[in-house]
Amino acid sequence: MKTFIVSRTDAIGDVVLTLPVCGHLKQLIPGCRVVLLGRTYTQAVAEACPWVDAFLNYDELETREEREQLAMLQSQKADAILHVFPNKHIAQLARKVKIPVRIGTRSRWFHWLTCNKLVTLSRRHSQLHEAQLNLKLLQALDYVEQPSLAQVAQLVRLRPTVSLADGWRQLLAARQPEQLNIILHPRSRGSAREWGLEHFGKLAHLLHKAGHRVFVTGTAAEGEELRPWLAAHATVLAGELTGKLDLAQLMAFIAAADGLVAASTGPLHLAAALGRHALGLYPPMRPTHPGRWAPLGPHAEYLVFDRPDCNDCRQAPASCTCIHAIAPLQVLERILTWQRLPVTTFAAF
Helix, strand or coil: CCEEEEECCCCHHHHHCCHHHHHHHHHHCCCCEEEEEECHHHHHHHHCCCCCCEEEEHHHHHCCCHHHHHHHHHCCCCCEEEECCCCHHHHHHHHHCCCCEEEEECCCHHHHHHCCEEECCCCCCCCCCHHHHHHHHHHHHCCCCCCCHHHHHCCCCCCCCCCCCHHHHHHHHCCCCCCCEEEEECCCCCCCCCCCHHHHHHHHHHHHHCCCEEEECCCHHHHHHCHHHHHHCHHHCCEECCCCCCHHHHHHHHHHCCEEEECCCHHHHHHHHCCCEEEEEECCCCCCCHHHHCCCCCCEEEEECCCCCCCCCCCCHHHCHHHHCCCHHHHHHHHCCCCCCCCCCCCCC
C-alpha cells in the first residue's frame, strides 16, 4: 500500500480546498493511504473527510526535539509527500528522513534543496480555482489530466464526526415547517474582505421579517467584539453561538442547519463541503475574487460586485467599497430561493 503525506499547515478554508488532492489520490491509486499534515485547529476537518486516513499534527511535531520530529515523520512510512503549502521546516524534515518522492513548487528556493520533484506553478496570475491549483502538484506523479471545476467540487466532501449536542439540536428543531435555519458568520479573522456588521444586521432583520431563523457564529474573541452588535439585534436572533462550539461541534451544527452566509472564510467552505447552502460574499479583486476562492459544493454559490479586476482597496482592505456594494436585499433574494435540506448526520469512516 502506498502512503502519501499531503502537507497543508495553514487555515481551515485552505485545508478544505486541499481535500480534492486527497480524494484524487484515492481515485488514481486505489487502496492508497493518505495522511494530512496540518495544524491542531484543522484536525477536525481532516477527521471529517472520507479521503483522509490519518492526521499528523504539525503543532505537536514542532514542540519536539529534531530526533523525535524525524521519528514521527518516519513512522508514517510515506512513499511521497506533497508540499501543498510550502513550509521550509517540513521540507527539510522530509528530505532528512528520505521520503522517496518529495514534491514541491519551483517558486520556492528551499524546494530546490529539499524536493526531488518540482512543479511549475504560478498561483498569482492563474485563472484556475485554488482547488485546481492544488491538484497540479499531482503532475509530479505523472498524472497530467486537469479535472474540471465541477469534477473537483465533487471531491470537496465532509461529514460530521460527532453528534450535535442535544441543546443545539433541539434549538434547530424548534421551527415551523416553512422556516429556514440560516447561519450568519460576520467576521473573517482578517482572512477576507468583510461585508460589514451594518449589512449583516440588516440581513438578520430581513430574514426574521421573512419568517426565517437566524443564528450567529464566530470565535470567542469575535463574540466579545460583537457583543454590542449582538445585543442590538437580539430580538431577531434565534441563537448566538460565538465561542460556544469547538470545530467538530460547529461542523455538526452547520450540517444540521440549512445554510450559511459569510465572506471567504473557513466556515463558508465548511458549509459548502458539508452539502449545505453556502453563500459567499466576495470582492472582484484578484486574487481574493471568487474565481480563485469560491466555495465548492452541491449548494455553493456566491455574490460579487460587478467591477472586474478592481484594485482600489488593495492597500486598505477595510475600505473595500465593492463588497459593501452587495446589498442585503440581494442576499435575501438569493436565500429565498433556498429549500430546506435534510440534516447531514455524523458518520464514522
